[in-house]
Amino acid sequence: MIRLMRLSRYVPWCLLAIVVLVVPLASSATTTSVNAPIVLKILTPRAGEAIHNNQDKITVGLLVLPGSVFQDGLRIRMRLDGKFRRRFWKRPFFTLNQVDRGKHTLQAALVTKNGHIVALSPVLVFYLWQASRLFHTTSIPLAGCRIGARDLPYPS
Template sequence: MDARLFFPAPPARVLAMLRLVAGLLLCASLAVASAAGLTITSPAPKETIHDNSGDVNVVLSVEDGAVLPPGYRIRLLLDGEPAAPDNSRTRFQLSGVDRGNHELQALIVDEDGRVLTRSAPVTFYMWQASRLNPRGP
């Protein structure tokens, strides 16, 4: 005698509900990861950077060391425009930033470019030597 048990397949409604619940749980876990705080740690707010070539090192921190899910990227904006290619790193090197005041902001975007979270904007100042002020303030 064969001792195997056979169970009928669950109804299609049950399978659809299980898929929906699994999808909602996945979305909730991604939302938690994407809601992580994103902060620009360098340059500091109101910092003056002295660099004649306009180089700026930008360092970001993600709250609790959260890791970006696959497909998510960080977008760095300088004065409201993308300043570098999107990537998953938390360090950027900007070149050729003109003298004057500038605003930086970082965004976490998904694979479709939708903004999931953003940092607070940081204003910094770029100082470059000129004939009028060759040695600095």
């Protein structure tokens, strides 16, 4: 009984030591999980996709995690064929204008207001296909056949 009374003198000091030493360690572990790395990935267009559009436009969709990066003042800047576009976006879905036909590379960057790059997405290759009058034919030449284009099962 006397030993327990002697030990009870140290209980407040032990509790104080736990509060001073252990609680800050636990709170620092939770703050590191809040500062998770930023994920930036291009969802549309997909890699190797051929986009059919005659208006020189493509729709871009991004995956940005965490979603609060736009509240922190970060913006999106796109790199098309190795050159950054002038415009900045504050949303993960937008349209790129003035894209010519052919093969293109696309990359997204999260930048600060000062222009410093925070995160980059992987480079993506896609193709823009446009219809042309040069390749449009009204009849299909069939060598050695007696049927014409009007006899085919699909409309011409």
